[in-house]
Amino acid sequence: GQQVMQIPQYQHVQEGEDFTTYCNSSTTLSNIQWYKQRPGGHPVFLIQLVKSGEVKKQKRLTFQFGEAKKNSSLHITATQTTDVGTYFCAGPYSYGKLTFGQGTILTVHP
């Protein structure tokens, strides 16, 4: 079964509102990765978190890795229409494999 659960599946926001997607793992992870897929595009790597409790920022995006290394979140402050897309978390559950969450589809209304 799915080892990484991601919620919500869909999120509709007005431009300027904040957005958060959450990723929960059934087991402790050595690291977690986040990818973004624009409509009609392919997933593009955003960031990798490694340390327990780690917080990283990329402009309006804030990524967190939980203390137990079993959950993670991506928060976008003041969304813009360019943020539209599907956000995936992914973890290495066994050597050589990266398992993805179901993704959160973000829609931003101007």
Add this chain to the structure above:
Amino acid sequence: DVKVTQSSRYLVKRTGEKVFLECVQDMDHENMFWYRQDPGLGLRLIYFSYDVKMKEKGDIPEGYSVSREKKERFSLILESASTNQTSMYLCASSLLSPGRIGSPLHFGNGTRLTVT
């Protein structure tokens, strides 16, 4: 910049046909992957390869096979296409094992396969 190229953007095949999806990467990456993407299910790993002629089953290998005769090329084969294999297929590569620090996946543009 890494480039992963998938031979077809759209493909329509009939049930029972043998289908080949081709993927080429230009960065001398060791690892290559085939995922399929379906709404609500995310990306599911079909097969991966960590070296030439080496292959490993992913989470949903049934109905598929793969070939890696050269380092830069990884092919996905549907021996006898069925309608439930209608999906978006994404090829990816990584320098090292994707769980390693600093070794993310680089994806191709995808092939949308329709089996009728």
